[in-house]
Amino acid sequence: MTQAVLIVIAILAILLSLHLFVIVWLYWQQRNSKSSLQSHPSYLVVYASQSGHAEIWARHTAEQLRLVDDQIVVRNIQDLSLHDLSEQQRILWVVSTYGEGDAPDSAQSFINKAFTQGLDLSHLSFAILALGDRRYANFCQFGQRLEQWLVQQQAQTLFDTVLVDQMNSRDLEQWLNGLEQLTSMQFSDLAHSQQMLQLKFAHRQCLNKGSIGEPIYKVQLIGDEDLVWSSGDILEIQCENNLDDVEAFLQSQQQPINAKLIAQLSTLNLRKLPSKAEQSFQQWLTQFERLPKREYSIASLAENGFIELVVRQQRTATGLGLGSGWLTQGLQQDQILQAHIRHNPSFHLPHDARPLILIGNGTGIAGLLAHLRQREHWGYKQNWLIFGERQQQFDHLYQTEIHYWQQHGFLDQVDYAFSRDQAEKIYVQDCLKAQSTRLQTWVAQGAAIYVCGSLKGMAGGVDHALKEILGLDLLEQLKQEQRYQRDVY
Template sequence: MTQAVLIVIAILAILLGLHLFIVVYLLWQQKRSTSSSQLHPSYLVVYASQSGHAEIWARHTAEQLRLVDDQIVVKNIQDLSIDDLTEQQRILWVVSTYGEGDAPDSAQSFINKAFAQNLDLSHLSFAILALGDRRYANFCQFGQRLEQWLLQQQAQILFNTVLVDQLNSRDLEQWLNGLEQLTSVSLGDLANSQQMLPLKFAHRQCLNKGSVGEPIYKVQLIGDEELTWSSGDILEIQCENNLKEIEEFLVLHQRNQNAEISAKLRTLNLRELPVRRDQTFEQWIDQFEALAKREYSIASLPENGLLELVVRQQQTETGLGLGSGWLTEGLQPDQCVQAHIRHNPNFHLPHDARPLILIGNGTGIAGLLAHLRQREHWGYKQNWLIFGERQQQFDHLYQAEIHYWQQHGYLDQVDYAFSRDQAEKVYVQDCLRTQSIRLQAWIQQGAAIYVCGSLKGMASGVDQALKELLGVEWVEQLKLEQRYQRDVY
C-alpha cells in the first residue's frame, strides 16, 4: 500500500471520526434540550376537574399553545408537587368549582399540602380559567381562592382570572383572547370543534307516578349504531324551545309563522330578551343568547342499543327547567335532540373484579345503573347498592332490574333509604353507619366507592359518614388511589 493511499485513508478516518463526534454531540444536545423542556416546560397547564370539563379545556389549551411552542406539559392537580411550583416559570390553571363552592375531589391533596405553606413564588407567572355555575352560591370560589393564594405567595398574574358560567361561550372567549395576547397567535374555539349529534326521541315513561316529589322520567334516545361510550359518561344536550313557546313568542311580537325564523328561535333564549332598539326584528333576535346545554348521566351501554337518561322535572319561576322541560314534555315523536357524548374518565370503572360499592339517590340511579350493567356485562358479581328516595311505594326506581341482579348474583347486598316511609327520616349515609362493619370489610378487600346524585344532603352526608367510619386519612387515600369517585350535582 503506497504512502499516498495511507494518507487518504487516514484523512477519511479523521473525517469519519469528526462526523461521528458531531452526530453524537447533536444527539446529546437534543436529549439535553428535551430533558430540560420536560423538567421545565415553557408552559405547565394544570387542571382540577370534577366531571371532565376542566380537563377538556386544559388539554384544548395545551393543544392550541403547541401551535407556537411544543414545550407544553399538562398535569392533573393531584400530581402537582411543591417542586413544580418552585421550579416552573409559567403555569396556566384550569380549575372547576362545583356545588356550594367546593374544589374538585382531585384538588384536595394539593390544597392540604400547598395552601398551608408560605412559598416564594415571585418567579412564577400564572393565569386561571375558573369554571363554575352562577346558580350556586360562591361562584367559581376555588378558582378565586387559588388566585388569592398565588398572589399571597408573590406570584405574578399574566391576565385577569376568567370566570366562566356554565361554559358560556362569551366567557370562554376571554380565556382564548388572553392566550392570544400572550402568544400573538389566533387560537381555535373548542365549542366549534365539538360535533353535536342528532339523537332521535324513542320513548319516555314516568317512573314515580303518585310520588310527593317531582316526576322522574326514563327518556330513551336512538343514535347512530357506531356511537360508543363507557359507563360513567355524560350526555350534553342542547336545550330547545318547544313549538308552543315559539308560537306564543311570535304572536306576542306580532310576527307570522315563518319556517326560517321558527327554526332560528328553537335554540335561542326567549326568557331573557335584550332591549329592542331601533332595529329590525331579525337584527334584534341576532342579539339573543343561545339556550344553555344540560348534562345527564347515561344509564345505558352501547350494547343496549340506545341512550337512556333519568330526568327529574325541575320547576322554575318561568315554568319547567330548560333541560327537564325539553326532554320530558317538549320533545315530540320524530323530533331529534342535538347532543354530545362527553367522556368522564373520573367516573369510569376499572376492568377488574374488585368489589364495588355504589351509593346514590334520585336521578343518580342513572350513573349507578350504567355501572351495574357494565359489571354484569363483564361478569363481575361483588356489587353493593345503597340507594335513597322518598317513598318505596312510588319511588322504587328500576325495582325489577335490581331484583333481577339480586336473583342472578350480581348484587351481593342492596340497602334502601326511603326517607318518607317512617316518622324519622332515613338517608343513605344512615345505611352506611348501620353497615359500618361490612363497609370496612369491603374497603379492606380493595373495594371502590362510586357516588352519584345530589351533592347537597346526599353526597356531602355520605362523605361525612365515610370520614367518621373510615377516618379522614383513609378517605383521602381512597381518593388518591381513585377508589372513591363522585358524579354529583
C-alpha cells in the same frame, strides 16, 4: 517511515480526536437541552375537574398550543407537586368549582399541601380559566381562591382570570382571546370541533306515579348512527324552546310565524331579551344568548342501542325547568334534539373484578344503573348498592332489574333508605353507618366507592360518614388511588 510522516500522522490523529470530541460534546448538549425542555415545558396546563369539563378544556388548550410549540404538558392537579411549582415558569390553570363553592375532589390533596405554605413563586406567571355555575353560591370560588393564593406567593398574572358560567360560550371566548394575545396565534372554539348528535325522542315513562316528590321519568333517545360511550359518561343536551313559546314571542314582536324563524329561535334564550335599539329584527336576534345545555348521566350501555336518561321534572316559579320540562313534557314523539356525549373519565369503571360499592339517591340511579349494567356485561359479581328515595311504595326505581341482579348473583348486598316511610327520616349515610363493619371489610379487599346523586345533603352526608368509618387518611388514600369517585350535582 520518516520522521516527517510520523509527525503528520500524529497531527491527523489529534485532529480526528478533537473532531470526535466536538461531535460527542454537541450530541450531549443537544440531548441535555432536549431533556431540559421536557423537564420544564414552555407551558404546563393543569386541570382540576369534577365532571370532566375542566379536563376537556385543558386538553383543548394544550392541543391548540402544540400547533406552534410541542413542549406542552397537561397534568391533573392531584399529580402536581410543590417542586413542579418551583421549577415551572408558566402555568395555565383550568379549574372547576361545583356546588356551593367546593373545589373538585382531585384538588383536595394539592390544597392541603400548598395552600397552608408560603412559597416564593416570583418566577411563575399564570392564567386561570375558572368554571362554575351562578345558580349556586360562591361562584367560581376555587378558581378565585387559587388566584388569590398564587398572587400572595408573588406569582404574576399573564391575563385576568376568566370566570365561566355554565360553560357559556361568550365567557369561554375571553379565555381564547387571552391566549391569542399571549401567543399571537388564533385559537378555535372547542364547540366548533364538537360533533353534535341528532337524536330522536323515542319514549318516556313516569317511574314514580303517586309519589309525594316530583315526577321522575325514564327517557329514551335513539341516534341514526352507532354511538359509543362508557358507563359514567354524560349526555349534554342543547335545550330548546317549546313551539308555543316561540310562536307567542313572534306574535309579540309582530313577526310572521314560519318554519325558518321557528328554527332560528328554537335555541335562543327568549327569557332574557337584550336591549333593542334602532335595528332590524334579524340584527336584534344576533345579540341573543343561546339557551344553555343541560347534563344527564347516561343510564344505558352503548350495546343497548339507545340512550336512556333518568330525569326528575323540576318546577319553578315561572313553570317547568328548562331541560327537565322539555324532556319530560315538551318533546313530541320522534322529535329531533341536538346533544353531545361528554366522556367523564373521572367516573369511569376499571375493567377488573374488584368489589364495587355504589351509593346514590334520586336520579343518581342513572349513573349507578350504568355501572351495574356494565359490571353484569363484564361478568363481575361483587357489587353492593346503597340507594335512597322518599317512599318505597312509589319511588322504588328500577325494582325489577335490581331484583334480577340479586337473584342472579350480581348484587351481593342492597340497602335502601326510604326517608319518608317512618317517623324518623333515614338516608343512605345512615345505611353506611349501620353497615360500617361490612364497609371496612370491602374496602380492605380493594373495593372502589362510586357516589352519584344530590350534592346537597346526600354527597356531603356520605362523605362525612365515610370519614367517620374509614378515617380521613384512608379516605384520602382512596381518592389518590381513584377508588372514591363522585358524580354529584
